[in-house]
Amino acid sequence: MSESIAVFAKAALPGRVKTRLTPVLSPEQAAAFHQACVEDIWRTALALVGEGARLYTDEPFEPWMDLAGPDCVRYQKGPDLGVRMLNCFEDLAQEGFRRMMIIGADSPQVPPAHYREGLDLLVSEKDAVLGMSSDGGFYAVGCRKPRRMMFRDVHWSTELAYSETRAAFELAGLSLKSGMYTHYDVDTPEDLERLRREPSLGPRLHAWFRANPRTS
Template identity: 30%
Template sequence: MPGETLHLHLLAKAPLPGRAKTRLAPLLGPEGAADAHAQLVRHCVANACKALPADHITLWTALDHTHPLFGELYEHFGVTLAPQPEGNLGTRIRHALNSASGPAMVMGSDCPSITSDLITACAQQLHTHDVVMLPAEDGGYGLIGTHRDYPGLFELIPWGNDRVLSATRQRIEALGLHASYPATVWDVDRPEDWQRWQATRAPV
């Protein structure tokens, strides 16, 4: 970005059976759900690296920081690896956003509807807005970006339910911030989400 280096942060769990994408297990089994999670993380990192140089991308790891998947992504793409801190989702998002100076965006690794073009569009919107956000169909959001620290964006948010987006938008308005919402996205949590992604993926 002209004048400032934008950084993109990706949050990802290690693909451990019984610990990752557990709501896919009824369809895929614990091992299959973990493999599905690994596919989503690979897809996310590849899309991110189409939108931004790898040295502007950090993959924040959880559960098992030395998992082979993370080593594979580091070797293949050259992204930076860092362990997620303890705390709720808001704490981890805020930590990533503030880990370096300048504008930054954070996204999860299970939202394949966030394409490289959409990442680029969000980066462009951050030129002229205080906050950029991609609302998710399930009432959360798939990406958030800021120029500087706004602690109130992440405090007392009901993480893990369908009021995350509405609560955050209310906080944005209360703080008087100028926000952009370029698109609504969807993530993969349930069997029907997985089937939706499989139906929309281009043949290999």
């Protein structure tokens, strides 16, 4: 196995996930939406890298065990997102992976080919990739050899996350490869309606939208 994709996913608990959607969704609907996103993204990761897929959760959550199996579920470790991602990359490197990517659950509309293109850009040990989100964050990050300083001084969950991570990569000696597409996160009711119109959603999201025809 030379490639890995780690899906970062919070436990799908009502009131804990997708809270910015609760003006139009109940906490239970928002949790079910998050779970559908994770399930579809997990299937994408599995299709792309097979046994190299990992699911990193923030806390024990039985549906993630059922989805990925106990051998593929890991726990996020660290006080902030940067430390958790660095620890993930270091874990994957210790498993022997040479191309590694972390993806979140906020952009379920990203085509598998766009992740594939990002992995293929990782050629040398200095290479890294970032898939930019339209809100200034990023939906994917990849590298071949993690560096201790690669996420230093980044203000997470802000519009500065992408630009500050780029700067941190440069200081850490990583070469950011261009080529990944920009996508959007599904954070607001407007984003949710935009997602509904996407032509190629996964089966779990299709089922969720059929069960929730009115969300505005």
